[in-house]
Amino acid sequence: MLKHNLGYPRIGIQRELKKACEAYWYNKIDSNKLFEIGKKIRKENWKIQEKSGLDLIPCNDFSFYDHVLDMSLLLGCIPDPYLSIPIINEKIDLYFSMARGFQKNGWDVKAMEMTKWFNTNYHYIVPEFHKNQKFHIFSNKIFDEFEEIKKEIKSIPKPVLIGPITYLFLGKEKENSFHRMDLIENLIPVYIQIIKKLKNQGSTWIQIDEPILVLDLSQKEIEAFQYAYQEISKLCSEVNILLTSYFDGILENISLIKDISIQALHIDVIEDPGQLEFILDFLMEKKMILSLGLINGRNIWKNNYVHSIKKIERSIELLGDKRVMIAPNSSLLHIPIDIEYEYSIPNDIKEIICFAKQKIYELSDLENILKGNKDILLKNFDLLEKAKTSSFIHDTKIKERVRKIKENDIKRKSSFKIRQKKQHEKFNFPFFPTTTIGSFPQTKEIRILRSKLRKKELSKKEYENKIQELIVEVIRKQEEINLDVLVHGEFERNDMVEFFSEKLKGFISTDNGWVQSYGSRCVKPPVIYGDVGRIGEMTVDWICFAQSKTKKLMKGMLTGPVTILQWSFVRDDQPISTTAYQIALAIRDEVKSLEDSGIRIIQIDEPALREGLPLKKKDWTSYFNWSIKAFRIASSGVKDETQIHTHMCYSEFNDILKPISDLDADVITIETSRSKMELLKGFSEFSYPNEIGPGVYDIHSPRIPTVEEILDLIKKASNKIPIRNIWINPDCGLKTRKWNEVIKSLKNMTEAAKIARKKMDQLI
Numbered sequence: 001m002l003k004h005n006l007g008y009p010r011i012g013i014q015r016e017l018k019k020a021c022e023a024y025w026y027n028k029i030d031s032n033k034l035f036e037i038g039k040k041i042r043k044e045n046w047k048i049q050e051k052s053g054l055d056l057i058p059c060n061d062f063s064f065y066d067h068v069l070d071m072s073l074l075l076g077c078i079p080d081p082y083l084s085i086p087i088i089n090e091k092i093d094l095y096f097s098m099a100r101g102f103q104k105n106g107w108d109v110k111a112m113e114m115t116k117w118f119n120t121n122y123h124y125i126v127p128e129f130h131k132n133q134k135f136h137i138f139s140n141k142i143f144d145e146f147e148e149i150k151k152e153i154k155s156i157p158k159p160v161l162i163g164p165i166t167y168l169f170l171g172k173e174k175e176n177s178f179h180r181m182d183l184i185e186n187l188i189p190v191y192i193q194i195i196k197k198l199k200n201q202g203s204t205w206i207q208i209d210e211p212i213l214v215l216d217l218s219q220k221e222i223e224a225f226q227y228a229y230q231e232i233s234k235l236c237s238e239v240n241i242l243l244t245s246y247f248d249g250i251l252e253n254i255s256l257i258k259d260i261s262i263q264a265l266h267i268d269v270i271e272d273p274g275q276l277e278f279i280l281d282f283l284m285e286k287k288m289i290l291s292l293g294l295i296n297g298r299n300i301w302k303n304n305y306v307h308s309i310k311k312i313e314r315s316i317e318l319l320g321d322k323r324v325m326i327a328p329n330s331s332l333l334h335i336p337i338d339i340e341y342e343y344s345i346p347n348d349i350k351e352i353i354c355f356a357k358q359k360i361y362e363l364s365d366l367e368n369i370l371k372g373n374k375d376i377l378l379k380n381f382d383l384l385e386k387a388k389t390s391s392f393i394h395d396t397k398i399k400e401r402v403r404k405i406k407e408n409d410i411k412r413k414s415s416f417k418i419r420q421k422k423q424h425e426k427f428n429f430p431f432f433p434t435t436t437i438g439s440f441p442q443t444k445e446i447r448i449l450r451s452k453l454r455k456k457e458l459s460k461k462e463y464e465n466k467i468q469e470l471i472v473e474v475i476r477k478q479e480e481i482n483l484d485v486l487v488h489g490e491f492e493r494n495d496m497v498e499f500f501s502e503k504l505k506g507f508i509s510t511d512n513g514w515v516q517s518y519g520s521r522c523v524k525p526p527v528i529y530g531d532v533g534r535i536g537e538m539t540v541d542w543i544c545f546a547q548s549k550t551k552k553l554m555k556g557m558l559t560g561p562v563t564i565l566q567w568s569f570v571r572d573d574q575p576i577s578t579t580a581y582q583i584a585l586a587i588r589d590e591v592k593s594l595e596d597s598g599i600r601i602i603q604i605d606e607p608a609l610r611e612g613l614p615l616k617k618k619d620w621t622s623y624f625n626w627s628i629k630a631f632r633i634a635s636s637g638v639k640d641e642t643q644i645h646t647h648m649c650y651s652e653f654n655d656i657l658k659p660i661s662d663l664d665a666d667v668i669t670i671e672t673s674r675s676k677m678e679l680l681k682g683f684s685e686f687s688y689p690n691e692i693g694p695g696v697y698d699i700h701s702p703r704i705p706t707v708e709e710i711l712d713l714i715k716k717a718s719n720k721i722p723i724r725n726i727w728i729n730p731d732c733g734l735k736t737r738k739w740n741e742v743i744k745s746l747k748n749m750t751e752a753a754k755i756a757r758k759k760m761d762q763l764i
Contacts, residue, residue, distance in 0.1 A: 001312075001321045001370075003363040004056035006207065006244060006266070006297070007160060007331030008045045009356050010063060011516050013338055017041055018520040021064060025100070031092055038064060042145065046153050052360040053367075056158040056205055059149040060142045061331065064092070065099045065519045068117075068124035068170055071162045072098070075190055076138035077171075079128050081109045091139065099125055099519060101701035111701040113172065114518060115652065116611050118211060118247050120298070120334055121567055123518035127171030131178040135190040142194070146201050156205060158242070159198050163210035164191050165225045181220040188231050195232070199239040205263075207242045208232075213256070214248035214268070214615050225256050233261035242266060246293060246330035248615045249275035254282055266291035268329040269311055276311060280318045289322075290315055293329030294366070295359050300335055300513075300527065300569045302352045303362045305380040309369055326363055332356040335569075336513035336524075343511055348392050349529045352383055355513070388573065393530035395505070401533075402581045409588075410632040412640070412664055416690050419640045419666060426600070426641050427553065431760060432714065432728045432753040435485040435693070437647050437669060438557045438603065439496070439733035440474050441742060446491055467492045468545060475550050481746045482754075485553050485601060488546035490735070494524075496559045496605065497567040501526030503538040504586055507568070518700070521736060527569045528579060534586035540593050547599060556594040556602040560646065561587055561630040566608035577626035584633035595638050603645035604635055606663070607732075610648065610656060624659045631663050643667065649695070649732045654682030661688060669693035671731040672713070684720035692721055695731030696752070697745055702737070704744045710752035723760060728753045 011017045020037040023029045042062045049057045063070050072078065073095055085107050088094050101111035113126040142159055149157040162170075164187050168180045195206055212221065232241065240263040249272030257265060265288055269276050276292075283290055292315060294308045315324045338357040342350065354362060369377045387393060412419065449466050452458040458466075474489040493499035501507035507526045514522045539556060547554040561584035570579055587604065594602050609631075614623050635644045646663060649671040653660060660668065672680060672694040680694055696713045697705040717726055728749060734742050 001316070001367065002055040002325045003053065003367060004158065004242075004291070004325060004327045005049055005054055005058055005332065005360060005363075006209070006246070006293075006328060007058050007061035007333050008049060009333055009335070009337050009516070010041060010045070010061065011337075011514060011522055012041045012044075013341060013512060015514050015522050017064070018522055021520045025096065031090055034064070034092070038062065039148070042148065043152050046149055048357055049360055050153045050155045052357075053364045054155060054360060057149070057153060057155045058160045058207060059145050059157050060160045061333075062145065065096065066123075066125050068127065068162060068167075069095065069099055069112075070139070070141060071167055072125070072127045073139035074137065074142060074194070075167075075187070076136040077127050077129070077133065078138065079112070079174075085109060101698075101703040103703035108703065110703065111698060114700060119611055119613060119615055120247075121515075121517055121523070121608065121611060122334065124170065127167065128174050129168070129171050129180045129183060130173075131175050133183050133186060135183075135187050137190060137193060137197075143197060143201060146198060146203060150202065157203070158205045158207050159203055160207045160209065161191070161194065163208045163212070163243070164188060164228045165221060166210050166212040168224065169212045169215075169221065179220055181218075181224040184224040184228055188228050191228070192232060192235050195236045195239060195241075199236070203239060205240045205242060207244055209244050209246075211244075211246055213245040213250045213253045216617055217253055222253075222256065226259070229256075229260040229262070237261065240264065242291060244291070246271075246297075248272055251275045251278055252616075254279065257282075257288075262288065264289035264291050264325060266293060266325075266327065268293040270294070270296045270329040273307075273311070276314070280315060283323075284318060287323075289325055290319060291325040291327055294326055295328040295362050297328040297330035297332045297359070298334045299572060300353050300355060301572050302354050302380065302383065303359075303366075304384060305362075305366065305369060305377050308366055309377070312366065312370065326366060328359055328363075332359060334515060335359070336510065336515060338512075341512040345508055345510065345527075346392070348387075348390060349508060349527070352387055353527070390530075393571075393573075395531035395533065398505075398531040398533045398582055399578075401585060402578060405581060405585075405633065410629055410636055412636050412638075414640045416664065416666065419643075420691070422640045423643050423666065427643070429484055431723055431757050432726055433484040434728045434750050434753050435483060435555065435669075436478075436487055436730055436746070437733045438487050438490055438555070438605065439493070439735035440487070440489040440491070441737055441739050442491070442735050443739070446470070450494065464492075467542075471542070471546050472549050475546060477743065478746075479550065479552065481743070482750050483552075483746070485555055486546070486550060487555050487557060488542055490557060490733075492542055496733070497564050498524055498526050500538060500559055500564060501528075501568065503535060504532055504583070505535055506530040506532035506582070523567065525568050528565070528571050530571065532579065532582040532586060534589045537593050538590050540590070540597050543594060543599055544597050553601055554599065555645065556591075556599040558587055558590060558594075558602065558604045558634075560604045560606035560609075561634050562612060562627045563606050563608040565630075566612045577630075580626055580630040581633060584630040587634040588637050591634060592637050595642050600641065601643045601645065602638070603647060604631070604665070605647045606631060607647060607649045609660075609663075610653060613656065620656075624656075624662070628659055628662045631665075635663075635665065645669065647732075657682055657686040657688060661686070661690070665690060667691040667693060667727060669695065669727065669729050671695045672717075680717055680720040688721070691725040691727060693727030693729040694721075696728055696749060697730050699730050699732045699734055699737060702741055704741055705748055707748045707752045707755070710749055711755055714752060714756045718756075718760075728756075 024034045102109045242264040244266035246268045336355045339355045453463045645667040646665040
């Protein structure tokens with residue numbers, strides 16, 4: 001029985017990769033130093049996995065920015081604007097220009113579009129395809145790293161590739177005259193060339209990831225899959241292919257495996273344990289190996305060994321131990337690296353937590369239990385049983401409040417039309433009112449302040465005085481820019497979820513639990529270990545202080561219950577809906593406190609609403625039943641005159657417009673600039689009834705948008721949405737940007753809005 005891993009976190013335990021990339025972008029290190037740091041991280045990752053006893057160790061799971069972008073470079077799928085920049089000489093600079101845009105020496109090329117990786121909080125760079133697109137091997141990264149790993153470990157290296165069908169699925173057509181699956185015949189010869197080249201280098205196993213298999217496939221996708229893997233089966237029979245799927249079950253598409261010759265199939269029995277018996281029955285007549293995804297690669301709780309052993313024993317019973325492999329269900333990219341670097345988590349919780357390094361060792365535990373070591377099994381059982389009755393985890397008062405939620409708790413008092421009339425009369429905003437999404441740059445000065453507070457080199461009062469100074473400063477900047485609705489900048493917040501988790505019962509924060517969100521952006525998801533409740537006011541003092549320093553309206557800024565849930569590591573001992581309602585009630589209490597304190601516009605961000613959507617449409621209704629209810633619990637306890645905003649970003653929304661409408665937020669702000677307002681077509685066709693702020697510039701790129709391009713986007717929005725319902729804002733919060741970029745971009749944004757007001761008759 002082979003043990004293997006699908007992928008390992010690449011950021012480094014102290015975020016070494018983030019720091020190296022950012023140093024390179026700002027010319028503090030050269031490419032040689034960047035590559036040296038990348039090599040060091042890869043070596044450490046491989047050695048950790050080898051020491052754990054893995055039989056197959058992944059390579060090419062490392063990336064300087066994004067593994068989908070890596071695949072685009074490998075396949076030579078590079079849009080012409082990036083190839084035509086004459087001052088880019090190194091491939092790494094071409095690579096980063098695709099991810100971040102390029103604005104230098106008169107050249108101005110926007111970043112490629114970015115969106116969420118399936119139902120995770122990881123963002124990938126969307127491949128761009130043209131009709132009759134040609135592919136060829138452009139980057140040697142996968143081959144170079146295979147040579148590198150052979151020198152470092154004695155275990156079997158397993159190169160990892162995104163599968164051809166998933167790669168095409170993740171991309172976007174740049175013309176309307178073809179479907180991207182039509183490119184499969186051009187793409188497969190290059191995949192075969194890559195596989196053969198790896199085989200010639202000595203590769204005996206190659207992992208091909210096809211998470212698309214867990215989705216509801218179209219006929220074109222089915223036909224493309226059949227063609228692709230029949231060709232690979234026919235021409236690549238001398239190497240062992242491990243075909244992987246994850247994030248859900250594959251029963252609906254298992255027939256696609258029937259007529260192809262691959263050596264092993266990986267399935268996710270964490271997200272869909274019910275598929276195992278059907279898959280075992282299917283494989284009885286084939287010689288294929290079954291890889292069981294038993295260890296949760298997306299959550300941090302200790303594995304239930306009793307459950308896992310039952311699955312392994314059942315599989316061995318039917319297939320034999322030579323035809324069974326064990327692994328995490330997905331790449332470990334989505335969880336922190338090492339629990340050993342956590343010093344403040346209470347022992348009662350820490351003993352039932354595993355990060356990536358510990359997850360790998362759980363595979364060895366399972367193997368040892370099968371060999372007869374029952375002590376490991378008993379210890380695991382005792383730990384999980386102890387948690388079931390812990391008073392540290394369970395709170396009867398919070399559970400009772402959830403049970404008492406009534407229908408009136410999830411409805412605003414009046415319809416949107418009535419609320420909108422009252423709000424317009426009260427606020428008297430101009431057409432195209434301008435605002436930002438919430439955060440402003442978190443500078444080095446702010447990080448130093450926070451560090452000094454943690455080290456007790458600064459008193460709480462001194463720290464708060466400094467933050468107040470920064471709030472006043474950002475208010476003056478917004479007033480000078482002439483924004484209509486201001487924000488306080490969120491300087492007191494380390495992260496939009498972690499900040500709230502530190503003020504809610506039932507949460508703990510980690511010291512070094514970093515996870516990559518995109519590129520160099522890392523987040524530290526909190527841990528929901530028990531019943532959730534508000535301990536006291538969380539934001540009121542800061543927002544009220546900010547409002548006292550300006551005559552303009554100040555937005556109260558909150559993170560919504562679904563996003564807090566999705567961007568945390570959630571307890572797995574009760575229904576997720578129950579945890580969502582607990583968080584929603586805590587946010588509802590904070591909304592009411594803000595309103596009672598005179599705050600008239602309150603934003604409840606839900607960027608993760610789409611992200612949490614189940615991958616199969618049959619499961620959508622159940623998800624929306626609880627997620628929309630959770631948002632409405634949080635937002636519905638206010639007067640008609642209080643305007644509720646929400647924000648969503650970097651996802652496809654056109655297939656969930658009815659649920660978005662059911663949120664009944666007065667204003668929704670969304671990301672639309674990278675897609676050039678394409679997302680608004682769906683909102684228009686749906687006749688979205690409420691107000692909407694389509695993002696008019698991309699905050700994930702350092703380039704500064706011109707007045708003309710923002711005005712063009714406003715014009716496009718005006719052709720799709722009633723002008724009275726349009727707000728003007730960036731795509732997302734400005735936390736990760738530099739002040740010089742932010743000021744210039746926002747000035748261009750408000751200038752474009754000003755011009756648009758004067759040219760309203762020309763915009764329609």
